[in-house]
Amino acid sequence: MASSERSIVENRAYEFAVRWVDKLDANFEFTKEWTYPDDIHRNRFGQLVCLSNCPPELEEMRDEAGKVFPQFLPTLYGLIDTSHLFYSLESETNAPDFLESHFVTVSGNRGEEVCVRSATNVVTHSSLNIRIKASTFSEWIDFGSIVPTTDKHRFELRHGTLEIDRGLWERGILRAKFDFRFDDTLFHKQEIPWTGRLNQEITEWLLRGE
16 A cells, blocks of 8 residues: 555544534533733732733833832733633643643634644643544644653544534534543553533634635
């Protein structure tokens, strides 16, 4: 078998059928929780300030103890991003270098394929990836270790289920429940489970297929 033909067969082995449901039997209360962007935190005076990529004007707005003068707070909040980021993911896994991830991004073209990816951060280096095409999906974990001796690695899906709320999908919202099991081809221990729920609005251009 030629290598290109072998690749097609291998890819098909990791495709599974999407379960479209009228209403998901799951709790999505987590979508009411939110946080600030990663570089925003409250200082010991209860003020929102930035940790990185701060505007240079900030140094002139605070005293030696780091407290921002009250008259400069409105100006500061106009310079830094203090948006409320509502959670779009709640999940559990024993994937390597995973502590928590509360967000997913969605990209693609509904007429061709839609890709979902969970966010990484300073304490989480494994990301969940879902590719939805028509009524099938494929799934894998991207692991980018911070250990110099460990290369980037991809864990393929062994088996799993993906349930999607059909009505919300048609209204532009991806609401799903999943239960995945991945092959541990790096540490050769037990399989890697990843279960959870996600809820993310799909952008208008994605729905129109532009």
